[in-house]
Amino acid sequence: MNPLRFTRRNLLRGGLAATATVPLLDARRASGQTMTYPTRFVVFATPNGTRNSLFWPTGTETNFTLNTFTPDLAPFKSKLTFLKGIKLNPALQNGALGGTLGSEHARGTGGMLTGRPLKSGTQFKSFGNTTSGWGSGQSLDQYLATKLKPNTTFPSLQVGVHVRDTEVRARISYAGADMPIPPREDPKDVFGALFGMTTGGTGMTDPALARLWAQRKSVFDANNAETERIKALVGRTDKDKLDAHLSAMRDVEKRLVGMTGTGTMPGGLACTKPTMPADVDLKNDDLYLRAGQTQMDLAVAALACDQTRIITFQWSYSESEHLFSFLNISGNHHAISHDFSSSGANYDAYNKIQIWYQSQFAYLLGKMDAIKEGTGTLLDHSVVLWATEIGESTQHDLLQMPYVLAGSANGKIRAGRLLDYTSNKRDNNQMLVSIGQAMGDTSLTTFGDASGATGPLPNLA
């Protein structure tokens, strides 16, 4: 372990000659005049729904008991907010044209963070050829990255574990309609992007690195100018595509030319540079835990080092057929999730898998809560959304989504509660609005499709 120093500019060189640098110096840090830590947003997405009878806590808003599916969340109970009674909005329930565009798994995935239905699929057909298109708008993580413009190396980070699939059901983050953002699935790639290989250590730039940066800069400048010029020669839709291209290039340019943001962390970062992860065979389902925990370690380090404040962390894909032989389960997750038995091998297997995912959520929260920031922790300064694409798995239900928030978002969320909206159900749009507000976009009142209710969730803040 190699604690980073923040009193001077250190350079980190990547395996491919400086893929990234860690921003290490900010004069404001040294002065320590303010103790406001940035608020972070993490999405923790697991596949194949839940089983309501074993998931939801019982009891009252402030005095509740965790259920069978969440034993490992007990240490964080005071920092959790269970959101019961949230449905996907009518457009997502029904699909864009009033029909069922895409299965519930696909709609629940594309709509998870966009609050919008899938496109109609006249052009796109996905999900095993059923008629559905891709997500029809920007997801909350991308909206916030664009709106809040955090001064971090990465405006947002998409991390995946064994996602593998590349269809609609495998994408939760969208730059815009038809613009899904793929996650990084290889821990070495995440590490390389975030932390490079070694520090320069002397406060001086490596001359070869400075040279590469200058060359990159000139190539970026020339090509971006040309792409701007081309925009005038193509149609409107293609122009949108080129705008997204330019925006992506500008996103990466700063860090690839050594001009990364420096963050605004008061009093220095509680940040430890992780070590280079070992090779892990990403095709081996038996190594799910190792791949997942390595990715979580890197994600937490990225937050602690203020490399990014927005992360989507995705396990497998919706409708996942991941195998859990390491839990002595022979069937695949999705098949098991549709076994309607109320006892027996598949009933037990589904429960075991859900509890396994829960333990990974607990692992993430534990890591975040172990990072001390001032008088609180990284978890306290975050809002972590645990989401899945459907509710009750056997039913493909979209009317009771098993959402849990963790962290208090710097005091914006009163955590440690079971909020039950069942008697007056709320739309997922409202939850997205609430998270947006908690992240600092205080003027946000609507997000996603207009069929959903507006305003934040009541009684959350």
Next chain:
Amino acid sequence: MRPALRHLPVLIPALAIALWGCSGVVGGGPTGAGAAGTNGSGAAGNGVSGVSGAAGNGVAGAAGAGAGVVTGTAGDGALATCPTTAATPTPLRRLTKFEYANTARNLLGVDTTPVNDLPADEVTEGFNNNAGVLTVSSLHAEKYVLVSEALAKAAVKNLSTLTGGCNTTTKGEDACATEFANSFGRRAFRRAVTDQDRQMLMAAYTAGKTGGSYAEGIEVMVRAALQSAHFLYRLETTAPANPSAPLVPISQYELATRLSFLIWAAGPDDALLDAAGRGELADKAAVATKARAMLADPKARVAITDFYNQWLGTSRLDIMTKSTSLFPQYSDAVRDAMKAETPAFVEYVLWSGDHKLSTLLTSPTAFVSSALAPIYGVSTTSATPQMMSLPAAQARAGILTQASFLAVQAHPDQTSPVLRGKFVRTKLMCQTVPPPPMDVDITPPAVTSAPTARDRFTAHEMAGGSCMNCHQLMDPIGFAFESFDAIGKYRTTENGATINLAGNILAATDTSLNGTFTGVKELATKLAASDQVRDCVATQWFRYSTGRTEEVPDGCSLTTLQDAFGASGGDLGELVVAMTQTDAFWYRAPYSQ
């Protein structure tokens, strides 16, 4: 031209579904246009049930009182008839990872392993080249920079080869760099370089040479080209002579580019660019001749087989998992042998054999390497695929019984009559099956402990109720595949019970397909004789080669393609060539601002 009664690219015939009341109307096709009945007005063996007088593509007449399932291709009506009067807007096509690698290899002569770092392309309608969703995310942007740097670094290790042997001693470094900007820039951007291109490339050269070297200058120039939108996208920005014409003829260079990506999945070489520069791609006959010649080039093999891998789903072998406890015979070596077989078989049919779709569907020939031999119950010590016949008792038939196909069209832990039946229904018959409707209780009957998949699936999905209505379209086809397990191994029993291979096709638009059969071999024989299947394969090729789904204005192009494929007797090489004879290939839509 056959103006009417063609097999619909995407259609569940209303007549049959209506009788079962498959719940949930899908898509935006016109409803109520068809009449309930057993044959609509479509003639036997032709395709448009329940639609009279329409062009016959993309329209499904929903019959019955709101119970029909309709999935019009374009969602909004009949495909146009010939002649073509307008072009479908074609989204800007970003190179796929596959195309990027092929193009970079041809341009630079380097190992393209660094290209593996690009994100996998999103899959739409089974194909990873659907232009609408191929965008550039921040992850792509980062990788485009880093991959170009790795490729450029490797390329300048053979500087003389890269620069065509330009002698810097006699000509001077800068003159050689300019020469390289012209020649390399032309191939990278797939057209004659402009002054602006040259300035950009030479500026990159200068950034590398200043304080560095000639080689470094060339290296930075290569990076700059590979990061340019002119390289990363297939831009078609040549200004039309008549900007308001609904059909915009593309330029010679743009046509050469379409042709090259169609057949080589890569940018054009110097010879093709020269031909375009001389205006030799001016008529359809010339382009057909060129296309045939290009098909004979080895570059065509990897490109064309990619279509088959995506169509069959065998491109998913890389992300497929199998339970090691249930399938101890499966391993990475077996997967690699599966990955090798399908392209070898496709190459055999298209380049060595009779080129026929019917052969692709029915040939008993397999291409087996040692790792795959135990799966097929044969023996070979060869590390590469060896052509051989499989035991007759297994009744294997073409692509549908290859281990690769059977394994990807299955689950990690069990076979799937649904997936296999759905492949036949959607990818060979071009009919769409809707997803389970949201408002219907999908609770199936209690699980039985029945030993065979047929029994289990019948209990779950075929026992009546809403599930059965749509599963009838898939499962009875898929049951015939049950003699092959989830890794493609032949079997006669499952859990001790004898497997029943009886199958049934319902609701085909080609009514000769309808009815019962036994086993995949009989199924394949039926499919091989069907013009619905032949038309469907042409439709799949149309989608793949245009990078989009067919739309209303494509009607004439699609029927032209299908007719040519039919006239050739289902010649898969001629199918490739026939795409170059369509209006969709020769024109683009005007750009709306």
